[in-house]
Amino acid sequence: MQGTILVIGASGQIGTELVTALRQKWGDKRVIAADLRPTDQPELLSGPYIQLDTLDRSAVESVIDHYQITEVYQLAALLSATAERHPEKAWDLNMNGLFILLELCRAGKVSKLFWPSSIAVFGPTSPRLLTPQRTIMEPTSVYGISKQAGERWCEYYHLKHGVDVRSLRYPGLIGYRSAPGGGTTDYAVDIFYSAVENDSYTCFLSAGTMLPMMMMEDAIRATIELMETPASSVKIRSSYNLAGMSFTPEMIGQEIRKHQPGFRLDYVPDFRQSLADSWPDSIDDSAARDDWGWKPEYDLARLTEKMLVEIRRKKQASGETSGLHGA
Ligand code: NAD
Numbered sequence: 001m002q003g004t005i006l007v008i009g010a011s012g013q014i015g016t017e018l019v020t021a022l023r024q025k026w027g028d029k030r031v032i033a034a035d036l037r038p039t040d041q042p043e044l045l046s047g048p049y050i051q052l053d054t055l056d057r058s059a060v061e062s063v064i065d066h067y068q069i070t071e072v073y074q075l076a077a078l079l080s081a082t083a084e085r086h087p088e089k090a091w092d093l094n095m096n097g098l099f100i101l102l103e104l105c106r107a108g109k110v111s112k113l114f115w116p117s118s119i120a121v122f123g124p125t126s127p128r129l130l131t132p133q134r135t136i137m138e139p140t141s142v143y144g145i146s147k148q149a150g151e152r153w154c155e156y157y158h159l160k161h162g163v164d165v166r167s168l169r170y171p172g173l174i175g176y177r178s179a180p181g182g183g184t185t186d187y188a189v190d191i192f193y194s195a196v197e198n199d200s201y202t203c204f205l206s207a208g209t210m211l212p213m214m215m216m217e218d219a220i221r222a223t224i225e226l227m228e229t230p231a232s233s234v235k236i237r238s239s240y241n242l243a244g245m246s247f248t249p250e251m252i253g254q255e256i257r258k259h260q261p262g263f264r265l266d267y268v269p270d271f272r273q274s275l276a277d278s279w280p281d282s283i284d285d286s287a288a289r290d291d292w293g294w295k296p297e298y299d300l301a302r303l304t305e306k307m308l309v310e311i312r313r314k315k316q317a318s319g320e321t322s323g324l325h326g327a
């Protein structure tokens with residue numbers, strides 16, 4: 001990679017981890033982290049961090065010029081649950097945030113763009129099991145509609161203008177370094193914090209809701225691997241299906257009980273249930289495997305162990321820190 005990278009939406013769940021991984025690879029100064037919000041997170045402040053509204057085209061362009069940006073990761077979006085509450089804002093951010101970047105690529109200001117899609121592009125009429133790369137896609141959520149439209153725009157800009165845009169349909173992402181924001185799959189992160197803190201959890205999805213999921217480390221690796229693939233091998237310019245594992249809340253509960261036998265799981269489904277019910281159970285990601293060698297590393301057992309160990313470690317460290325402050 002030559003030049004400088006800009007990550008927009010850097011303070012979010014994925015951004016925080018992606019900035020860390022990119023800085024480890026390319027150095028702190030070559031990765032510019034940007035978000036609407038200010039931050040006090042040390043991992044984001046290890047290199048340049050700027051406050052930026054991705055919907056302000058001239059501000060985005062100035063940043064690209066100033067830092068001589070060659071690659072952009074556009075992560076700013078409203079996720080599924082928040083988008084249902086704010087449809088207009090979601091459409092504006094999820095669409096125009098992408099559109100501005102596609103236009104800047106077309107104008108030759110940026111040479112490569114990453115934009116994430118989601119399993120939410122599928123809907124109740126898509127095949128639920130091993131949902132294929134190309135199939136019926138009739139999303140019923142505001143978020144899914146915006147992601148599907150975004151995919152079409154990405155492919156259009158590639159075919160019509162030769163824009164080098166790359167995308168993954170992420171499943172629900174699970175990590176311990178950063179908190180999720182406004183998604184339907186967030187329960188699969190919350191459950192681990194609650195298990196460590198309270199040995200119990202009340203889930204907003206029903207016990208048998210099967211969804212595609214992935215450990216954050218796998219998702220970050222997939223993102224960087226896709227961006228490093230030679231352009232000629234990136235055959236899909238809408239977005240690649242990407243799979244890690246599939247499980248239900250009850251299945252994570254059983255896995256947690258292997259480490260905490262007394263763990264209690266209750267269910268009070270809310271409006272997010274209907275979003276989850278419209279999404280696939282599992283994903284066929286053979287195109288990603290064939291085109292650029294994708295292979296996940298984490299299964300549910302490994303993910304559960306890692307989440308519990310790391311959250312306990314974090315809790316212990318913050319307890320030790322607050323003890324020091326209190327002394
Ligand atoms: P997040 O909500 O945690 O982070 C989004 C970030 O964007 C936030 O820090 C927010 O402050 C920032 N932002 C919002 N409006 C902005 C604006 N106008 N200008 C600049 N920044 C702005 O989301 P995430 O989980 O990190 O997801 C990132 C991307 O990945 C999104 O496009 C999302 O749809 C996609 N995705 C995420 C998941 C997942 O499980 N986390 C799954 C599928 C797809």
Ligand code: AKB
Pocket residue numbers: 079080081117118119120143170171172173182183184185186
């Ligand atoms: C959400 O639940 O909204 C996201 C996603 C699957 O896109 N995690």
